[in-house]
Amino acid sequence: MENLQAYIDQHKARFIQELIDLLKIPSVSANSAYSQDVLRTAAAVKDALLSAGCEVVEICETPGYPIVYGEKNIDPKLPTILVYGHYDVQPADPLDLWDSPPFSPLIKKTSLHPEGAIFARGASDDKGQMFMHVKALEFMTENEQLPCNVKFMIEGEEEIGSESLAWFVKQNQEKLSNDIVLISDTGMISNTQPSITTGLRGMSYVEVEVTGPNRDLHSGLYGGAVANPINILSKMIASLHDKDNHITIPGFYDKVQSLSATERNEMAKAPFSLDAYKQALDIKAVYGENGFSTCERTSIRPTLDVNGIWGGYTGEGAKTVIPSKAFAKISMRLVPNQNWEEITTLFQEHFNNIAPKAVRVKVTAHHGGQAYVTPTEHIAYQAANKAYTDTFGVQPLPQRSGGSIPIVSLFEKELSSKTILMGFGLDSDAIHSPNEHFGIFNFLKGIETIPLFYKYFNKMILEKQS
Numbered sequence: 001m002e003n004l005q006a007y008i009d010q011h012k013a014r015f016i017q018e019l020i021d022l023l024k025i026p027s028v029s030a031n032s033a034y035s036q037d038v039l040r041t042a043a044a045v046k047d048a049l050l051s052a053g054c055e056v057v058e059i060c061e062t063p064g065y066p067i068v069y070g071e072k073n074i075d076p077k078l079p080t081i082l083v084y085g086h087y088d089v090q091p092a093d094p095l096d097l098w099d100s101p102p103f104s105p106l107i108k109k110t111s112l113h114p115e116g117a118i119f120a121r122g123a124s125d126d127k128g129q130m131f132m133h134v135k136a137l138e139f140m141t142e143n144e145q146l147p148c149n150v151k152f153m154i155e156g157e158e159e160i161g162s163e164s165l166a167w168f169v170k171q172n173q174e175k176l177s178n179d180i181v182l183i184s185d186t187g188m189i190s191n192t193q194p195s196i197t198t199g200l201r202g203m204s205y206v207e208v209e210v211t212g213p214n215r216d217l218h219s220g221l222y223g224g225a226v227a228n229p230i231n232i233l234s235k236m237i238a239s240l241h242d243k244d245n246h247i248t249i250p251g252f253y254d255k256v257q258s259l260s261a262t263e264r265n266e267m268a269k270a271p272f273s274l275d276a277y278k279q280a281l282d283i284k285a286v287y288g289e290n291g292f293s294t295c296e297r298t299s300i301r302p303t304l305d306v307n308g309i310w311g312g313y314t315g316e317g318a319k320t321v322i323p324s325k326a327f328a329k330i331s332m333r334l335v336p337n338q339n340w341e342e343i344t345t346l347f348q349e350h351f352n353n354i355a356p357k358a359v360r361v362k363v364t365a366h367h368g369g370q371a372y373v374t375p376t377e378h379i380a381y382q383a384a385n386k387a388y389t390d391t392f393g394v395q396p397l398p399q400r401s402g403g404s405i406p407i408v409s410l411f412e413k414e415l416s417s418k419t420i421l422m423g424f425g426l427d428s429d430a431i432h433s434p435n436e437h438f439g440i441f442n443f444l445k446g447i448e449t450i451p452l453f454y455k456y457f458n459k460m461i462l463e464k465q466s
């Protein structure tokens with residue numbers, strides 16, 4: 001595209017500064033103490049979209065945090081791209097593990113990022129990646145090279161389950177109609193080997209409560225005779241995997257789509273070093289379901305993990321007590337064809353079944369969503385493929401990710417839209433962890449690659465129509 005690299009070169013210092021300003025606002029959706037900051041971030045995104053060339057930008061109220069919606073229409077006969085992203089971020093804790101404060105963005109060089117990376121909560125997930133789209137739009141409108149219509153829908157509840165967005169999408173099917181949904185909220189293999197995410201796992205998130213006696217008891221007077229909810233919960237959780245690390249919930253695997261040997265061989269060709277993986281995590285061995293490789297375990301296979309567990313006395317010193325209650329948060333990552341609501345029910349039934357009479361259990365469902373797979377023969381995949389090949393000089397590889405963006409399957413159901421996942425993050429970005437960062441190289445490459453996707457997608461659709 002004409003002037004693309006020159007424009008980025010000329011304006012990159014400003015692009016980075018604008019992103020830094022956005023990262024300074026702590027838009028933590030999970031914690032209501034930050035609600036004013038979340039709202040301020042929505043307003044900042046609105047301003048950014050307006051100055052990038054959107055004609056109308058609305059802050060759409062929802063039962064939860066608002067959705068920022070913007071449009072730039074050039075011709076109803078041309079295709080429409082719907083860009084989705086999120087302006088909320090994960091909580092920054094544990095704060096003491098950050099080398100610099102999470103909401104005071106700092107540029108530092110690292111071995112993987114000799115050109116520097118921006119360290120801040122949300123740098124990669126997803127403010128930095130979402131903002132690439134805003135700047136790509138700015139380039140296209142400023143240089144009169146926007147080839148098709150574009151809609152932006154940026155939400156503030158992705159990290160807590162996108163409930164309000166689901167509500168919004170169901171009510172606004174017409175308004176949101178599009179030819180493709182475009183999202184940068186995933187990663188790629190490396191800065192020299194790009195990849196396009198072709199799959200996301202689904203999710204079922206539950207919370208369990210195990211109740212024993214009606215109050216905390218002296219563990220000497222009652223110990224040995226009354227069920228300790230923490231002991232029981234631990235046993236129940238341990239029984240959810242067998243010796244092969246298969247999940248023991250009856251029916252859990254019934255609908256799991258299995259891959260052919262050819263597909264598995266194809267997957268195994270993607271560059272991956274188990275040694276480097278172990279080294280990066282400081283572990284002596286990996287651990288997971290027998291019969292599957294590490295890459296398969298984190299993409300095409302479902303999982304069950306405890307995300308948090310609590311109960312009893314955890315303060316300083318020792319307190320001898322049998323607690324009345326024990327709790328755990330458990331998430332299951334799901335794969336294509338597993339239905340998240342069905343899995344939630346299977347979990348609920350099983351957990352009740354395995355509970356001994358001495359306790360009562362309560363399972364509460366949080367949020368969930370279906371897995372998603374992008375067909376690589378789709379025009380949008382081909383267009384993305386060409387765009388990455390142009391900007392990286394190497395062809396991107398298709399790769400299924402282990403992460404989840406539950407709303408993507410809803411776009412398919414409610415809007416009949418396919419989604420293309422053009423992520424520019426790296427696994428080492430430490431998203432959701434202390435010291436999250438996003439490479440300057442990645443940020444600028446994204447801004448460069450996105451307009452080319454617009455160009456090729458528009459061209460390929462028009463060719464197909466004629």
Ligand code: BES
Nearest residue numbers: 125158159160161185186187401403404
């Ligand atoms: N951007 C991530 C998802 C992601 C990251 C997918 C990297 C693939 C590669 C998103 O913000 C996220 O964190 N999703 C949550 C799910 C949500 C329901 C809380 C997740 O995957 O845990």
Ligand code: MN
Nearest residue numbers: 125126158185
């Ligand atoms: Mn994200």
Ligand code: MN
Nearest residue numbers: 090125159432
């Ligand atoms: Mn996230």
